[in-house]
Amino acid sequence: MKLREFAAAIGLAPGTVSRALNGYAGVGAETRAKVLAEAERLGYRADRLGRMLRTGRSETIGVLLSPPQGGFNNPFFIDWLEGIDRALAATHFTMVVTAAHGPEDEMARLARLAGTLGVEGVLLARTRRDDPRLAFLQSRGVPFVTLGRTDAAQPHPWVDIDHAVMGREAALRLVSRGHRRLAMLNTAEEMMYSRHALSGFRQGLDKAGLDPGLVAVLHDAPTETGGEAAMRALLARPDPRPSAVFCGNDLMAAGAMRALSAAGLRAGRDMALIGCNDHPMCAVLDPPLTSFTAPVAHAGERCAQLLLEVLEGRTPEPELIAPRLIPRASDPPLAELRAA
DSSP, X not given: OOHHHHHHHHTOOHHHHHHHHTTOSSXXXXXXXXXXXXXXXXXXXXOHHHHHHHHOOOOEEEEEEOTTSOSSOOHHXXXXXXXXXXXXXXXXXXXXXXXXXXXXXXXXXXXXXXXXXXXXXXXXXXXXXSOHHHHHHHHHTOOEEEESOOOOSSXXXXXXXXXXXXXXXXXXXXXXXXXXXXXXXXXXXXXXXXXXXXXXXXXXXXXXXOOGGGSEEEEOOSSHHHHHHHHHHHHHSSSOOOSEEEXXXXXXXXXXXXXXXXXXXXXXXXXXXXXXXXXXXXXXXXXXXXXXXXXHHHHHXXXXXXXXXXXXXXXXXXXXXOOOEEOOSSSOOGGGSTTO
């Protein structure tokens, strides 16, 4: 059955049916639901190859996973991909995912997505202050949306989770619970979300009357190994040991707990800890980790939706998602710590 025949069978214009099947805007939810239900009932399947030949479009969206999280085993990226897939499910687009394992490999994979594979658009995460990936795509005229902001001179659509809120609220929470000797174990310094988290943390300290310049900040990889190394370095400093530490993500916090244990200390007993992103393991760590939500699946869905708008010729507004605190047992008041 051809598109026109299917449209005639259900009493709708071919253009309306096409837009409903392909997930484009401008079609009401009731109409879209009717078209999809009738397509299922009548066994209608769009001729994808024929459509591609007619339009010259690849109907693919490229998704690049980049170092230092260039694998598929990070829950952050699993959730992000799930959201992207959810947004594309009702469209004719197929997601092509590739994981880079270094800066040079990253650019090579981008070139392949934009060249050989001919994707219609690209989704990127973990943006940096000076991000060569964006300049490359802009020079090639490839539409893209990023999970994260940048300082790029040329504006582009993005979705971001507000890590500045996490940093600010973490500082204010810890100070309100009596802590005055604070530190931050932050993720890689070049990442924009790291910069926002640190900026927010310093804003919170300043608002609470503490000098941000006197607070130790250590950067390391956003992994358990990175968190463990950063905590070991923090404990080795000659300064008095902090009573509370804000970690750039939950994996780092888990590594920090391991370093504390190796030093004969315990999070929640000898030091308060707060993480970011509410990793599934937070609730089962010992003690359970206080963290901030990061609705990454929703962010992935919005990234894909914004890219679809760009491909329709529209200019979508960026979207900043506010996190919220999930309190658990890892950050007790100063008075409850053993050394208090």
